[in-house]
Amino acid sequence: MEIRNSDFSTLPHEFSRSSHRSNTSYLVDQSADKSAYKKDKACAVCNTNFSILGLTQKHHCNFCYRGVCWKCSLQQAYHPDMHEMTRICDQCYNKSIQTKISKEFESSLGDVKNEIKELKEKLQSEQRTSRSEKIVKTQIKGELTKIVEKNKETENELSKKIEESEKANEEIENENQKLNEEIDEILKNEENIDGELKSIQSQIEEGLQDLKNYQLKIEEIKNLNSKEINNNQKKNSAIKKAEKIQEKLDGEKLQREKEETDKNQRIERSKKEIDEVKRMNTRLIHKIQELQENEDTEEEIRKSLETPNRLSERLSITPRMGDPYKLLRDQLKSQIEEISKLQLEIKNSKNESTFTLNKESMRDPFERDQCKCVLQ
Ligand SMILES: [Zn+2]
Ligand SMILES: [Zn+2]
Structure with a gap:
């Protein structure tokens, strides 16, 4: 597709200058013949013959070194070897514009691609997370439903148990009353038993004293026995x-x-x-x-x-x-x-x-x- 000069009329002049000042080295064809424009008899861009009369004056592009008419070389670009703004043919200019746009497009494309990649990754991660969350949610839902069912069952069981426990409580209260009455009787009996125990303890103490006395008496009797034995021996003699x-x-x-x-x-x-x-x-x-x-x-x-x-x-x-x-x-x-x-x-x-x-x-x-x- 050809790009015409009128298409770049919208481009600002400074942009063309500044942009070309820094990035125009690639436009210079180092292998090209620098005197190639001398052989050219027609414009390399629009192919109009250079007239002998000089109606269409022959110029040359300082980047492709081809002969061009003035209409096809209205633009100027910064030459890296000459270090100044010089004539550039529309072809080279378009080429530079194309490369610049393509570069910008590529860079923007790369950015977009990166963004898309990131978004894709984000999406994938979100999808994964959402999937895992979904799985977790489904699991939780299942567990929750199970828990709810269990809760219902437990509620039913609890209500039954509560009823049973209420009945049991009533029975226990009745039994407690009976037990209290029995405890009162036992306490009365215990008082009597305490009295009996005290009397038994006193009897035991008396018995112990008697035992001590008996022991003393036994010791005395032993002594007497030993004396008696001696006396018996004496008696025998x-x-x-x-x-x-x-x-x-x-x-x-x-x-x-x-x-x-x-x-x-x-x-x-x-x-x-x-x-x-x-x-x-x-x-x-x-x-x-x-x-x-x-x-x-x-x-x-x-x-x-x-x-x-x-x-x-x-x-x-x-x-x-x-x-x-x-x-x-x-x-x-x-x-x-x-x-x-x-x-x-x-x-x-x-x-x-x-x-x-x-x-x-x-x-x-x-x-x-x-x-x-x-x-x-
Ligand atoms: Zn021309
Ligand atoms: Zn050129």
Whole structure:
């Protein structure tokens, strides 16, 4: 497509200058022949012949070095080698404009493409997020619906349970009342039990004290037992000693009994003698009385005295002359004294023997021996 000059009339002059000043190096064809315009006989742009007369004057473009007419080279551009604004043909100018526009378009396109890319990425990410959100939402919805169903079920169950619990509460309240009554009874019983417990505790304490006392008594008894054992040992030894003493005493007893029998025999003999003496005395007394009454019968008395007599033998009475009564009286007196003495002796001997015998027999031999052993 061709671009005509009239199309660029709208372009500002400064734009063309300034824009070309910086970016026109690409317009310069370095490989091109710099004297190519000399051969050209017609305009390289509009192809009008250069007339010999000079109606259409020949110019040349400083960028493509081709011959052009003045109509086709009205624009100027900055030349990088010449460092100034120079003539440029419409073709090169259009080319520069095209490249500039294409560059700008490309840059704007790139920007747009980038924006589109970013937008696409954004969209994709948003789509992803929306998808994930959708998935999450659907999941949440499903869970929510499940939860709602469960809630409904639980509500129903709870309502049922609440009703049951209310009924149960009523039952429990009734039971509580009964329990309270029972507790009151139990408390009363507990008070009684407390009293009984206290009494039992006091009894236990008393029992413990008794136990202590018993223990003390047991210890005392143990001590006594040990003492008793010692005493028993002593007793056994004492018994042995007592047996020995008993044997001795038995011997002594036998001796005493013999002595006693001897004494008794003696006493019996002396008794018989005393009786004989008494008889003789009575006879003598009768005779004395008869003599005193008569006082005349000296001869009879002499005869009676002269007659052999046991008494006269015993008393060694010898007949004497003169005062026969005195002699008789003295003899009688002496006989009476002897008899009295004998009687006293007999009495004393009897008392002594009976007293000692009684005393010995009355005593327990063990007791007697014990006393002796204690003394020993
Ligand atoms: Zn021309
Ligand atoms: Zn040119």
